[in-house]
Amino acid sequence: MGEMVKLEYRVSSEDFERAGDASSNTKKVLKKIGIPSDVIRRAAIVTYEAEMNLVIHSMGGEIVVEIFPDRIIVTAKDFGPGIPDVDKAMQEGYSTAPDRIREMGFGAGMGLPNMKKCSDDFSIESEVGVGTEVVMTLYI
Amino acid sequence: MNIRQIVEILKAEVLTGEDDMEKEVKYAFGADLMSDVLAFVNEKTVLLTGLTNPQVIRTAEMIDISAIVYVRGKKPDDASIMLAKENNITLLRTSFTLYTTSGLLYSAGLQGIDVLGVIK
Ligand SMILES: Nc1ncnc2c1ncn2[C@@H]1O[C@H](COP(=O)(O)OP(=O)(O)O)[C@@H](O)[C@H]1O
Numbered sequence A: 001m002g003e004m005v006k007l008e009y010r011v012s013s014e015d016f017e018r019a020g021d022a023s024s025n026t027k028k029v030l031k032k033i034g035i036p037s038d039v040i041r042r043a044a045i046v047t048y049e050a051e052m053n054l055v056i057h058s059m060g061g062e063i064v065v066e067i068f069p070d071r072i073i074v075t076a077k078d079f080g081p082g083i084p085d086v087d088k089a090m091q092e093g094y095s096t097a098p099d100r101i102r103e104m105g106f107g108a109g110m111g112l113p114n115m116k117k118c119s120d121d122f123s124i125e126s127e128v129g130v131g132t133e134v135v136m137t138l139y140i
Numbered sequence B: 001m002n003i004r005q006i007v008e009i010l011k012a013e014v015l016t017g018e019d020d021m022e023k024e025v026k027y028a029f030g031a032d033l034m035s036d037v038l039a040f041v042n043e044k045t046v047l048l049t050g051l052t053n054p055q056v057i058r059t060a061e062m063i064d065i066s067a068i069v070y071v072r073g074k075k076p077d078d079a080s081i082m083l084a085k086e087n088n089i090t091l092l093r094t095s096f097t098l099y100t101t102s103g104l105l106y107s108a109g110l111q112g113i114d115v116l117g118v119i120k
């Protein structure tokens, strides 16, 4: 496999019908390439949680998955609204999701902490009024 | 435990996966919060839930959950059934509540997953 594969997905705000398509496709590609199953599992979890955050909390954005011979980098970037207190957002159980979202099974406040746990490297940068960028690296 | 046994114990209706009744599961996990499922569940687990939207199937797909039991007689929407078929996920439906469903499967020997070490 020496070649680098790059997958790019636009994710729309509140589009629950297509929510999960980017992650589903990413998982299928990783399987096809023959990435070890433990890495696929962690990559699927971080991509899905990131995708759902874009759908639920952001005004829309994109997911980029880059697959290198030795690592996978998942980047979720959106166009706002940004996170006022990132430390708080990273806490287990912290969620601003409204009831309507909770009724769909989201808003447990476990997404960001689990994304961090499942990545080998994790970074989050956010600016209110500008947007949020989460970068997750998984070594193969 | 295999799917056939689960169907018998829960008097369940088989919505998808009729051809895959020998599929084995080792654990069960009950939840209506999908992020909890993503945080705690490993493979060979049957998910017990009252939530019926397609995100449940997407969640299962991400972490290779091979079977889902809808409790309290809940029926998944058509989009869920289509997605489940695409991904070879067995869907069952029982009239028992989440509590009773869990109790029945547990007494028949199906273990819960070990979250010690995951929850601090
Ligand atoms: N892309 C984002 N844009 C704006 N806010 C976000 C974004 N991602 C996460 N957040 C904020 O961080 C909180 C915690 O996120 P997370 O841990 O994924 O839990 P949940 O999605 O269940 O609320 C969210 O409730 C939201 O307030």
Ligand SMILES: [Mg+2]
Binding pocket: A049, A052, A053, A107, A110, A111, A112
């Ligand atoms: Mg989230």
